[in-house]
Amino acid sequence: xxxxxxxxxFWQGMSGQKGWSRQWRDPEPKPHYDVVIIGGGLxxxxxxxxxxxxxxxxxxxxxxxxxxxxxxxxxxTTIVRSNYTQPGNREFYxxxxxxxxELSHELNYNVMFSQRSHITLLHSPGAIDAASRxxxxxRLTGNDDAEIWSLERLKExxxxxxxxxxxxxxxxxxxxxxxxxxxxxxxxxxxxxRAADQLGIDIIQNCEVTGITRDxxxxxxxxxSRGRISTYKLGLAVAGSSSRLWSLAxxxxxxxxxxxxxxxxxEPLKPLLDQVVVFGMGGAHxxxxxxxxxxxxxxxxLDWYKSYAQKGNLPxxxxxxxxxxxxxxxxxxxRLLRHWSGVVDMSMDGSHFISKTPLDNxxxxxxxxxxxxxxxxxxxxxxxxxxxxxxxxxVVANHDLKRFERGIQLDERGAGPDPKLHG
Amino acid sequence: MIRIPCPxxxxxxxxxxxxxxxxxxxxxxxxxxxxxxxDAVFQRENICGRQVETWHHVNGCRMWLLVERDTMTHxxxxxxxxxxxxxxxxxxxx
Numbered sequence: 001x002x003x004x005x006x007x008x009x010f011w012q013g014m015s016g017q018k019g020w021s022r023q024w025r026d027p028e029p030k031p032h033y034d035v036v037i038i039g040g041g042l043x044x045x046x047x048x049x050x051x052x053x054x055x056x057x058x059x060x061x062x063x064x065x066x067x068x069x070x071x072x073x074x075x076x077t078t079i080v081r082s083n084y085t086q087p088g089n090r091e092f093y094x095x096x097x098x099x100x101x102e103l104s105h106e107l108n109y110n111v112m113f114s115q116r117s118h119i120t121l122l123h124s125p126g127a128i129d130a131a132s133r134x135x136x137x138x139r140l141t142g143n144d145d146a147e148i149w150s151l152e153r154l155k156e157x158x159x160x161x162x163x164x165x166x167x168x169x170x171x172x173x174x175x176x177x178x179x180x181x182x183x184x185x186x187x188x189x190x191x192x193x194r195a196a197d198q199l200g201i202d203i204i205q206n207c208e209v210t211g212i213t214r215d216x217x218x219x220x221x222x223x224x225s226r227g228r229i230s231t232y233k234l235g236l237a238v239a240g241s242s243s244r245l246w247s248l249a250x251x252x253x254x255x256x257x258x259x260x261x262x263x264x265x266x267e268p269l270k271p272l273l274d275q276v277v278v279f280g281m282g283g284a285h286x287x288x289x290x291x292x293x294x295x296x297x298x299x300x301x302l303d304w305y306k307s308y309a310q311k312g313n314l315p316x317x318x319x320x321x322x323x324x325x326x327x328x329x330x331x332x333x334x335r336l337l338r339h340w341s342g343v344v345d346m347s348m349d350g351s352h353f354i355s356k357t358p359l360d361n362x363x364x365x366x367x368x369x370x371x372x373x374x375x376x377x378x379x380x381x382x383x384x385x386x387x388x389x390x391x392x393x394x395v396v397a398n399h400d401l402k403r404f405e406r407g408i409q410l411d412e413r414g415a416g417p418d419p420k421l422h423g
Numbered sequence: 424m425i426r427i428p429c430p431x432x433x434x435x436x437x438x439x440x441x442x443x444x445x446x447x448x449x450x451x452x453x454x455x456x457x458x459x460x461x462d463a464v465f466q467r468e469n470i471c472g473r474q475v476e477t478w479h480h481v482n483g484c485r486m487w488l489l490v491e492r493d494t495m496t497h498x499x500x501x502x503x504x505x506x507x508x509x510x511x512x513x514x515x516x517x
Contacts, residue, residue: 243469253466257444258494305425305442308471308495314424315438348465404465405458417464420442 001198004108023190024197029204029226033061035387036222036231038209038245040064042073042185043365043372044237045192045203046380047387052199054381055388060201061231063224065208069189072239075310075342076373077263077287077299079276081118081180083146085137086410089351091395094143096378097179103377109191111183112292118180118276119149119158121327123169131175138177145178158275162329169281169326182276182289182297188376212249212362219249219362235363235387237379240308240343242366249362255348255404256367257419261302262312262341264320266334268294279327285423286323295337298324301423302344302370312341344369350422351410354383354392355400363387364401369422425492428502430513431484443477446489446505471495477505 001021002008012019035051037044040062051057080100082093104111122128128148135146154174155163163171193203204226211223212234221230236245240258269290276289288298300320303313317339324331347353347367352375355364365383368375382396392400398408404417415421425437445467451459468474471494478488487505492498504510 243467244471252468253462254469255465255467257467257469258471305437306444306469306474306476306494307497309497313437315436405461418444419467420444 001194004110023194024203027202027204029061029063029202029207029224029229031228032230033202034059034231035233035235036060036229037062037235037237038222039237039239040068040193040203040205041071041237041239042189042192042376043239043368043379043383044235045189045196046376047235047237047365047383048201049192049196049199050380050384051388052196052201054384057388058200061229062196062201062203063207063209063222063229064203064205067205068193068203069186072342072344072372073185073189075263075340076185077289077297078182078185078291078373079118079180079287079289080113080183080374081177081276082143082374083118083120083134083138083175083177083180084412085134086351086412088395088398089410089412090137090141092378092382092399093374094141095381095395096375099377099381100183100374101179103183103188103191107191107195109187109194111187111191113181113183114292115179115181116275116289118177118278119154120175120177120278120280121161121171122173122175123171123281125172128173135175135177143177143179147176147178149174149176158273158277160272160328160330161277162327167326180276182291184292185373192376192380209245209248212245214250214359217358218360233361233363233387235365235383237365237383239366239368239372240345242345242364246364249359251358254366255353255401256345257306258308258343259302259305259346259420260307260309260312260341261299261344261370262316262320262339263297263299264317264339265291265298265337266296266331267337269296269334270294272296272330273328277327279323284319284323284326286320286327288324288328296331296334302346302420303341304420306420308343310341310343312339344372346419346422348404348417348419349409349411350413350415351399352379353399353401354379354386354396356386356390356392357401425497425499427478427488427490427499429480429483429486429488430502430504431486432480435480435483437478439480439482440488441479441481443479443487446475446477473500
């Protein structure tokens with residue numbers, strides 16, 4: 001496969017772009033693999049990549065029901081940040097951000113990671129106090145880019161926000177996470193797929209898993225639409241479909257509910273917003289950034305009821321539009337280009353699971369709530385580590401399925417055990 | 424928009440309601456073992472298909488309802504009051 005480099009881009013330009021090869025193979029599934037990962041999304045492909053790179057396991061298949069990049073990898077708002085406060089989550093997301101910073105070089109693929117900063121708008125003295133506490137926790141745990149900005153500084157950086165003193169919720173300041181930003185979601189999944197393929201991993205698309213075969217407490221293989229595949233170890237990384245795969249393995253309950261989250265992109269505009277801006281006040285929730293193509297990419301709350309349908313409801317469209325108008329009134333005449341919805345697995349405390357399971361050789365990667373995209377590199381790293389070594393890394397020791405039995409909840413919002421509230 | 428036939432108010436948009444959660448959960452006795460409480464509070468079957476769930480008609484009659492709904496198609500199969508005595512009273516008057 002042709003490596004991407006300035007020289008190669010130049011050379012291909014001079015020779016009619018004829019020398020590029022396909023980015024990853026399209027192999028037939030083999031009857032046996034050492035490790036099978038179900039789910040060819042960001043987390044599944046990243047896991048396979050790190051299993052090969054960090055742990056020397058190369059006989060791996062990644063099974064994808066549709067095509068890679070067609071699930072939640074293509075349905076997110078591409079925000080990357082590490083402003084978490086709970087022990088475990090802090091280290092996890094900070095590690096992830098550090099991996100993002102080197103990802104384009106690591107994968108030899110430009111993922112267009114843009115550290116444009118993440119601005120959380122603050123609308124009351126109480127909110128400023130709470131954000132100061134959270135961002136001080138970040139500073140004390142190795143994240144010295146966390147800052148609280150005054151209104152004047154914010155106005156300079158983001159001049160088009162609604163600074164009207166008579167607004168329903170006037171802006172009083174902002175919490176700013178400067179190393180955060182966005183990346184191009186397609187490039188991330190293609191980059192991981194290409195890099196994993198180069199390490200010998202088989203990416204098998206249009207391969208739906210229809211059954212998981214067991215011998216007592218051991219998984220022996222999977223039945224798929226493209227035949228039976230046996231394996232020593234099986235990993236699940238299927239986001240909103242975790243419970244469905246769980247039942248295929250013969251188990252019933254997970255601390256997860258599937259909900260759907262909508263997102264939107266507008267027609268392309270000239271440069272308007274340099275940062276990711278987040279508005280959360282009362283019942284409103286809104287986040288927005290501008291893509292490199294100029295489209296305003298934004299979203300809000302989930303649909304408030306459990307659902308597996310990949311289509312959203314209109315009251316949320318209205319809520320999001322209202323929030324958009326209150327934050328950036330200049331968007332009023334902008335037309336919507338696309339609008340979509342993805343199924344997310346909301347967990348009982350808003351944090352994820354990278355966990356062993358009641359079955360000896362089945363491993364679970366699930367419960368990503370709103371935040372799976374930013375977690376991709378760390379999720380792959382720690383899930384690969386769990387599968388290779390059959391024990392959780394110190395950082396994800398409390399991200400197991402049994403944490404609630406031990407009385408531990410990694411609840412960033414303090415919302416309690418109601419999945420839909422962990423936005 | 425999902426349209427929910429409230430047994431007290433008639434058919435209304437789902438935006439009048441607030442979603443509760445899995446309606447099949449039964450809370451154990453107060454002195455039940457911790458594992459039972461753990462399962463009731465944290466564990467979910469998360470059905471893809473028909474499930475019974477609770478909805479609160481918060482901008483209407485404020486009654487809690489048990490709604491049987493398909494979580495893939497959003498089709499509603501049945502709606503009844505969550506309070507068993509209330510369901511019974513409705514049957515008598517009907």
